[in-house]
Amino acid sequence: MAEALQLDGPEKVLEIGTGSGYGAAVLSLLAAEVHTIERIPQLAQRARKVLAELGYKNVHVHEGDGALGLPNEQPFDAICVTAAAAEFPAALGEQLAEGGRLVIPMGPFPGIQEMMRYTKRRGQWKGESMGSFAFVPLVRGKVGCARWEEGGELPRQPC
Numbered sequence: 001m002a003e004a005l006q007l008d009g010p011e012k013v014l015e016i017g018t019g020s021g022y023g024a025a026v027l028s029l030l031a032a033e034v035h036t037i038e039r040i041p042q043l044a045q046r047a048r049k050v051l052a053e054l055g056y057k058n059v060h061v062h063e064g065d066g067a068l069g070l071p072n073e074q075p076f077d078a079i080c081v082t083a084a085a086a087e088f089p090a091a092l093g094e095q096l097a098e099g100g101r102l103v104i105p106m107g108p109f110p111g112i113q114e115m116m117r118y119t120k121r122r123g124q125w126k127g128e129s130m131g132s133f134a135f136v137p138l139v140r141g142k143v144g145c146a147r148w149e150e151g152g153e154l155p156r157q158p159c
Contacts, residue, residue, distance in 0.1 A: 004103045005078040016066035017082035021047030028059045037062045069095045083138035084113040096120050
């Protein structure tokens with residue numbers, strides 16, 4: 001996914017789904033500034049601590065709903081979403097700079113998703129497939145409020 005963002009070095013990047021912070025650490029070596037957002041407070045706190053201890057000064061860890069992005073930090077030159085979405089995340093698209101890239105797995109959960117790279121040109125999106133993958137779902141809203149049922153669909157509204 002980091003390679004698919006086509007980073008040159010001076011970019012400001014948003015990562016959705018911090019987890020352990022590994023992806024943000026990788027992105028920090030490829031871009032000037034990385035903002036990463038995690039919905040589970042304990043994971044965000046742990047990643048923030050570990051990244052600081054390891055000296056990653058250009059990574060900023062935020063707690064919140066990744067599906068909403070970080071409007072106060074926009075625009076971003078690239079956005080990497082590490083969870084599957086059933087539909088194009090309009091809020092993230094609005095936060096992308098002209099010429100920016102959004103890399104995201106699209107499709108049903110559970111199931112196989114298609115990794116897509118969208119490039120923004122004159123307010124329009126050009127999408128290209130990067131192949132088939134399987135990711136966890138992009139969950140919106142408060143932690144613990146959305147549950148997956150066997151054969152269920154991705155929640156469309158925040159809890």
